[in-house]
Amino acid sequence: MWRAIEQNITQVIGQQFSIKHKQAVTGGDINLCYWLSDYQHNYFIKLNDKSRLQQFESEAYSLAQIKQLNAMSCPNVIATGTTLDKSYLVLEYLPFKTASAREWFNFGEQLAQMHKSSPHGQFGWQHDNYIGTTLQPNDWQSNWRTFFAEQRIGWQLQLLAEKSINLGDIKHIVDACHDILQHHQVTPCLVHGDLWQGNLGFSDDGVFIFDPASYYGDREVDIAMTELFGQLPDEFYQGYQDTYPLDNDYDKRKLVYNFYHILNHANLFGGIYIEQCKANLTRILALH
Structure with missing residues (x-):
């Protein structure tokens, strides 16, 4: 599964991406979520059953529409796709901080x-x-x-x-x-x-x-x-x-x-x- 995701990211960004760090992160009650890194690029990924691909594609579409307005920031969508038994959404990883x-x-x-x-x-x-x-x-x-x-x-x-x-x-x-x-x-x-x-x-x-x-x-x-x-x-x-x-x-x-x-x-x-x-x-x- 992870190999297929690496290949998809590699294809999208136009350079080799190999997972060197993978860490589970909190992402709500619905999906499994991970922070992936090759120490140069950092991504946030959501995983769910293969049947949930449409949900990820809908989310990616909404994020793209918000971003087009240039009023609010949101994570860049990197990729959506499926593996043998999972669907996934890959987003830009943005670390959180406390707001003033x-x-x-x-x-x-x-x-x-x-x-x-x-x-x-x-x-x-x-x-x-x-x-x-x-x-x-x-x-x-x-x-x-x-x-x-x-x-x-x-x-x-x-x-x-x-x-x-x-x-x-x-x-x-x-x-x-x-x-x-x-x-x-x-x-x-x-x-x-x-x-x-x-x-x-x-x-x-x-x-x-x-x-x-x-x-x-x-x-x-x-x-x-x-x-x-x-x-x-x-x-x-x-x-x-x-x-x-x-x-x-x-x-x-x-x-x-x-x-x-x-x-x-x-x-x-x-x-x-x-x-x-x-x-x-x-x-x-x-x-x-």
């Missing part, structure tokens, strides 16, 4: 600039992709509230129902989410789609983001996600607000946007996330 308050502020500015500089005519994406290991449908839609209520909330509720986990009448819940978003005017922009603290880091060159689940949507989904598992430092939000202030009633919409991620965690992991879904749903229905 100024660097968090700059991150807020850069994310705001990414959102401002990527207007699009419709909501969706060029193909379906993944949020974790869950398929994320992205059929093009001109109406944001319909897109999010149906292709995000309704989709996740249906997946739960297929596991005999029923939170209530799906149509009623979808309609409630739709109505909360009803008067919010949205310009589609490129979003990271899964922006929590575990999917960003800082190197000597500043902030970089990774593990995207990108699509063209409401920029507020990214800000909401940063608040779901513990807020980022205040300087980040100040940098964003100074550059691209959020609209009124964001706190209400945040409940709907983060409901999607809690539903996805319930689909992936069950347990406590099901109870969180019920609590979040109660708050949403109270607003309806």
Whole structure:
């Protein structure tokens, strides 16, 4: 397996790459992750079953789209491929460091600039992709509230129902989410789609983001996600607000946007996330 990966990297970079150092690193709950080095080049690699290649290719595509904007940094994609029984994604290796308050502020500015500089005519994406290991449908839609209520909330509720986990009448819940978003005017922009603290880091060159689940949507989904598992430092939000202030009633919409991620965690992991879904749903229905 490693020989095939060496050969792929060698072909891409145009010079011989032979693994001289290999170290397992933390990379979440889904993939096996390693730092590979020949003491000249350093790469971060994700490994999973061969059937997961499409997920890696979707991730690589999203990273390439983010990088094209020249607003936010993300790791360069080196290669995707398969071995006899594994699929893999090879990325540029970027060592982490502790960020200063100024660097968090700059991150807020850069994310705001990414959102401002990527207007699009419709909501969706060029193909379906993944949020974790869950398929994320992205059929093009001109109406944001319909897109999010149906292709995000309704989709996740249906997946739960297929596991005999029923939170209530799906149509009623979808309609409630739709109505909360009803008067919010949205310009589609490129979003990271899964922006929590575990999917960003800082190197000597500043902030970089990774593990995207990108699509063209409401920029507020990214800000909401940063608040779901513990807020980022205040300087980040100040940098964003100074550059691209959020609209009124964001706190209400945040409940709907983060409901999607809690539903996805319930689909992936069950347990406590099901109870969180019920609590979040109660708050949403109270607003309806």
